[in-house]
Amino acid sequence: MTGPGDEHLPSYRDVIAAAVRLDGHAHRTPVLRSRFADALLGAEVMFKCENFQRSGAFKFRGAFHALSRFSDAQRGTGVVAFSSGNHAQAIALSAQLLGMPATIVMPHDSPATKLAATRGYGAEIVIYDRFTEDREAIGRRLAGERGMTLIPPFDHPDVIAGQGTATKELIDDVGALDYLFVPMGGGGLVSGAALAARALSPHCKVYGVEPEAGNDGQSSLRSGSIVHIATPRTIADGAQTQHIGELTFAILRRELADVLTATDADLVEAMRFFAERMKIVVEPTGCLGFAAARRAGLPIRGKRVGILISGGNIDLDRYADLIRSGV
Numbered sequence: 001m002t003g004p005g006d007e008h009l010p011s012y013r014d015v016i017a018a019a020v021r022l023d024g025h026a027h028r029t030p031v032l033r034s035r036f037a038d039a040l041l042g043a044e045v046m047f048k049c050e051n052f053q054r055s056g057a058f059k060f061r062g063a064f065h066a067l068s069r070f071s072d073a074q075r076g077t078g079v080v081a082f083s084s085g086n087h088a089q090a091i092a093l094s095a096q097l098l099g100m101p102a103t104i105v106m107p108h109d110s111p112a113t114k115l116a117a118t119r120g121y122g123a124e125i126v127i128y129d130r131f132t133e134d135r136e137a138i139g140r141r142l143a144g145e146r147g148m149t150l151i152p153p154f155d156h157p158d159v160i161a162g163q164g165t166a167t168k169e170l171i172d173d174v175g176a177l178d179y180l181f182v183p184m185g186g187g188g189l190v191s192g193a194a195l196a197a198r199a200l201s202p203h204c205k206v207y208g209v210e211p212e213a214g215n216d217g218q219s220s221l222r223s224g225s226i227v228h229i230a231t232p233r234t235i236a237d238g239a240q241t242q243h244i245g246e247l248t249f250a251i252l253r254r255e256l257a258d259v260l261t262a263t264d265a266d267l268v269e270a271m272r273f274f275a276e277r278m279k280i281v282v283e284p285t286g287c288l289g290f291a292a293a294r295r296a297g298l299p300i301r302g303k304r305v306g307i308l309i310s311g312g313n314i315d316l317d318r319y320a321d322l323i324r325s326g327v
Contacts, residue, residue, distance in 0.1 A: 009250055010157040012199035015164035015192060018065045022165055025068075025097070026061050029053050029166070031173050036277045041293060042301035046177070048170040048308050051282055055089040055117065057238075057311030058166050058189055059153070063090035065162030066151050067098050075100045080148040082106075082135040084237050085114030086311050087153035092121035103148065105138045111237065111315045130231050130240065154188030155245025164192025168200065170306055176201040178303035181289035183310040184208035184217055184259065185239035187248030193308065194255035204306075205257040207296075209288040211236040211264065217244045218259035221252060235264045235327055238285030238311065262291035264327040270294070272323055274309075283314040284322070 029052045037045045050058035067079060078101030081091040088104040095102035102123040106115060107130035118125055128138055136152070143150040151159065166189070171177060180197055182190040190208040197204045210217050214232030220243070228243045244252070252259075262270075270287035274280050289307040293300065 010161045014161035018161040043305045051312030056313040057086035059086040059090035062159035062162035064094040066158035077147045082139040088118045092123035154186030163189045164196045167193040167196035171200040177204045177306045180306040183288035185241040187244040191248040191251040208259045209292040212261040236285040260292040266291040286310040
């Protein structure tokens with residue numbers, strides 16, 4: 001099914017092109033298995049571990065792909081971005097690798113590790129209050145004042161195509177899937193995932209998963225138009241978006257089976273599972289897919305299930321507090 005303006009959306013051909021550009025720059029992250037997870041879900045479960053990606057999250061894929069397509073003039077003036085953390089780190093690292101300046105608009109309450117890593121990659125950070133200020137407006141203003149190119153965290157065709165390479169790798173490595181569960185904030189990762197799944201595993205049902213407190217994407221798909229909400233209060237800081245994008249909405253309404261939600265308590269339980277059973281650190285946002293696969297009540301028994309773990313960037317003190325005490 002296509003609609004007006006679909007010719008301007010990224011396609012699987014763009015995902016293939018992004019994979020070529022990312023070859024030798026992005027890690028081909030592992031797919032891990034857990035017999036305990038298989039027994040728990042009654043399914044064959046494959047975890048695509050983007051917590052092992054460069055800068056600690058899938059965002060490096062879209063960021064590096066987008067910046068690698070800059071003209072010489074754009075590289076000279078540099079890039080500006082806004083992000084709660086993972087896109088910030090990814091843009092900063094990509095800019096460093098490609099030799100261009102980067103300015104990142106970040107909320108004052110970003111995890112300290114994400115702020116430190118972004119600065120460590122050489123980016124300038126501009127702080128804002130996520131609950132009272134508009135990060136998109138700040139980013140546009142800085143881009144205009146400094147002549148820089150604005151790369152948003154999700155609503156950009158090169159970003160979406162880059163993120164789609166994670167699912168391309170997953171299906172290339174393990175074969176066709178019946179279900180795929182993907183963390184969702186602005187929709188960049190799950191949009192790219194849907195493009196790759198449609199091409200490589202056309203019968204796969206793709207689900208985006210949001211924090212329960214921030215179900216703007218779910219509301220958007222069910223209402224037929226983009227829903228804007230106040231910044232949600234959730235431990236899933238990578239999914240504290242106020243709305244999904246125009247491009248991502250167009251792809252998701254065409255390709256997604258549905259959008260599911262998970263509570264903060266579900267995310268903590270998933271963090272404990274990953275730590276205890278798989279010996280890996282996963283940030284709350286990265287747990288959304290597994291949390292929904294466990295709780296959504298979908299008929300996944302006996303099926304082949306893919307779960308994208310989107311990242312592992314979290315302050316260790318905060319991580320320990322959540323694991324020990326919950327929310």
